[in-house]
Amino acid sequence: AVGDHHHYRSHHHQQHQQYSSTQSTAACSPSATAALRGNSSNHTAGSTEVEILEDKKGRRNGGVPVYYEKGRFLGKGGFAKVYEYTEQKTGQKVAIKAVQKASLTKQKAKAKLQSEIAIHRSLKHPRIVRYLSHFEDSNCVYIVMELCAHATLNE
Known part of the structure; x- marks a missing residue:
C-alpha cells in the first residue's frame, strides 16, 4: 500500500510504532520517531516530566494491534496539527491530533491538555x-478522534 503505515495500540487496542528515524527533535506526527505506547484511561496529574499517560505499556483488551495509513492534513492550532488516518483492517477513517511535548514544558499547559x-x-x-x-x-501526545464527514462545522 502507498503512504505512511503506522502500527498503534489504543485504549481499545495498544499503540506501538517503529521507525528508522531517531531524532529527538522530530516534528509532531505519528510518522515521527520512536515507539508509540499508551493507555487512554490513565494520566499523571502532577509529574515533573512531560508525561500524560501513566501506563505507557497500555496493556488493555488483549493488545490487538491497529494499523493506520496517514492521509490528508486537516488543520492546525496554536500547539497541534490534525491529520486524517485510515485504519488498514477496517477502512475506518479517524482524525489524529498531535501536540508537541515541547509546547508542554509548563505545568499549566500540561494540565490543560x-x-x-x-x-x-x-x-x-x-x-x-x-x-x-x-x-x-x-x-x-496524540489524540485519536472521530473524523467528521463534512469539511467544516457549518456543513
Whole structure:
C-alpha cells in the first residue's frame, strides 16, 4: 500500500510504532520517531516530566494491534496539527491530533491538555466529535478522534 503505515495500540487496542528515524527533535506526527505506547484511561496529574499517560505499556483488551495509513492534513492550532488516518483492517477513517511535548514544558499547559483529554473522553453526544483514544511517543501526545464527514462545522 502507498503512504505512511503506522502500527498503534489504543485504549481499545495498544499503540506501538517503529521507525528508522531517531531524532529527538522530530516534528509532531505519528510518522515521527520512536515507539508509540499508551493507555487512554490513565494520566499523571502532577509529574515533573512531560508525561500524560501513566501506563505507557497500555496493556488493555488483549493488545490487538491497529494499523493506520496517514492521509490528508486537516488543520492546525496554536500547539497541534490534525491529520486524517485510515485504519488498514477496517477502512475506518479517524482524525489524529498531535501536540508537541515541547509546547508542554509548563505545568499549566500540561494540565490543560490533561483536562482536555479527560473532558473529551467524558463527552458522549451525537453533535460532539467522539474521542477514541490517546497515546504518546517521545516527541508528541496524540489524540485519536472521530473524523467528521463534512469539511467544516457549518456543513
